Amino acid sequence: MSTSLYERLGGTDGIQRIANVLVDNHAANPVTAARFVDTDLDKAKKGAAEFFISGTGGPNVYTGLDMVAVHRGMNISETELVAVLSDALDALRKNNVGQREQEEVLFILFSMRDDVLAQ
Numbered sequence: 001m002s003t004s005l006y007e008r009l010g011g012t013d014g015i016q017r018i019a020n021v022l023v024d025n026h027a028a029n030p031v032t033a034a035r036f037v038d039t040d041l042d043k044a045k046k047g048a049a050e051f052f053i054s055g056t057g058g059p060n061v062y063t064g065l066d067m068v069a070v071h072r073g074m075n076i077s078e079t080e081l082v083a084v085l086s087d088a089l090d091a092l093r094k095n096n097v098g099q100r101e102q103e104e105v106l107f108i109l110f111s112m113r114d115d116v117l118a119q
């Protein structure tokens with residue numbers, strides 16, 4: 001049996017570390033920073049980690065809204081989407097995630113683009 005992406009990302013602890021860097025990147029990235037000025041970053045890190053854990057074959061711990069509901073009305077642009085994907089790639093690399101796992105995560109995130117972008 002193949003190992004789940006969740007396990008290959010280091011399980012709950014590994015994913016929490018990736019999510020921490022990811023959210024810090026969003027808050028520091030000039031393209032996305034303004035979106036996160038009123039955000040509780042610790043809460044966002046927890047939400048991002050739970051979303052990743054649930055979406056990669058780990059326990060089903062995400063209790064937030066679906067991606068359309070979360071981002072509805074935000075009027076998110078393609079430029080912002082690329083910035084968020086770049087932040088994700090950086091977070092994976094900084095946590096020494098393998099090339100194949102980087103590709104799998106990026107593919108999953110990119111597949112959600114139509115749920116996140118302005119309708």
Ligand code: HEM
Nearest residue numbers: 032035039047048051064065070076080081084109112116
């Ligand atoms: C595939 C791409 C994306 C995914 C998978 C994603 C996922 C998420 C998740 C899981 C949450 C937290 C929901 C919760 O905790 O209940 C969230 C919140 C949010 N996302 Fe995204 N997102 C994506 C792209 C974007 C983009 C491009 C932007 C714009 C810069 C953005 C801006 C936000 C904001 C502002 C919040 C709310 C933060 C807060 O709680 O204040 N997202 N997103």
